[in-house]
Amino acid sequence: PRRGVRELVLDNCKSNDGKIEGLTAEFVNLEFLSLINVGLISVSNLPKLPKLKKLELSDNRICGGLDMLAEKLPNLTHLNLSGNKLKDISTLEPLKKLECLKSLDLFNCEVTNLNDYRESVFKLLPQLTYLDGYDREDREAPDSDAEVDGVDEEEDDEGEWALNDVESACNAGDPGLISGSGRSPGEGNGNPLQYSCLEYPMDRGAWQATVHGIARVGHDLVTKLPGP
Numbered sequence: 001p002r003r004g005v006r007e008l009v010l011d012n013c014k015s016n017d018g019k020i021e022g023l024t025a026e027f028v029n030l031e032f033l034s035l036i037n038v039g040l041i042s043v044s045n046l047p048k049l050p051k052l053k054k055l056e057l058s059d060n061r062i063c064g065g066l067d068m069l070a071e072k073l074p075n076l077t078h079l080n081l082s083g084n085k086l087k088d089i090s091t092l093e094p095l096k097k098l099e100c101l102k103s104l105d106l107f108n109c110e111v112t113n114l115n116d117y118r119e120s121v122f123k124l125l126p127q128l129t130y131l132d133g134y135d136r137e138d139r140e141a142p143d144s145d146a147e148v149d150g151v152d153e154e155e156d157d158e159g160e161w162a163l164n165d166v167e168s169a170c171n172a173g174d175p176g177l178i179s180g181s182g183r184s185p186g187e188g189n190g191n192p193l194q195y196s197c198l199e200y201p202m203d204r205g206a207w208q209a210t211v212h213g214i215a216r217v218g219h220d221l222v223t224k225l226p227g228p
Helices: 068-072 089-097 117-124 211-224
Strands: 007-009 032-034 054-056 078-080 103-105 161-163 193-195
Touching: 068 089, 089 117
Parallel strands: 007 032, 032 054, 054 078, 078 103
Antiparallel strands: 161 193
């Protein structure tokens, strides 16, 4: 049942007029949602998800219109907009209403080329702790911070992890891939992790295509998979 789902990865599932088929407000307990490379040009059609904490929107075509995020996702703490069409600091102003927002990623957006980009964003969004993985003092976000990873430590104890050999949720017959371990953002070249104890295993999302992301995948493989 959708009410029991806490993490949902729909990377590379193309949207239809800004809507993702099957993504509805019925996912009332969803805390992590990944919509990498789904062709979104707007966030206006996202459903209301009051418990969502982490949203991955990398490699889409969003250029603005972020006003609806605060209304639909009031408890959002982590937002990744890397690889979108954001050019001006002013397009980020609606994020001021996301009072719980702690981490924002804008890698590969034109806005990052502006003079005093980091200072301007931190001034605009004083609630932020991390911008592009670093705080105001250029200290990197710790890997060990479970909240930054978007997963509570208690949730990790719910079941064993295993390599996913099920079909991709997007393209029947294709193997599931780790989005973020390929040569470019959104590309995948491996199987994602999943809850192996569930009758219908649930994929666990991987980080975006960065050295940090690939390190996270390796870390999970070592720490979560049972030994020989």
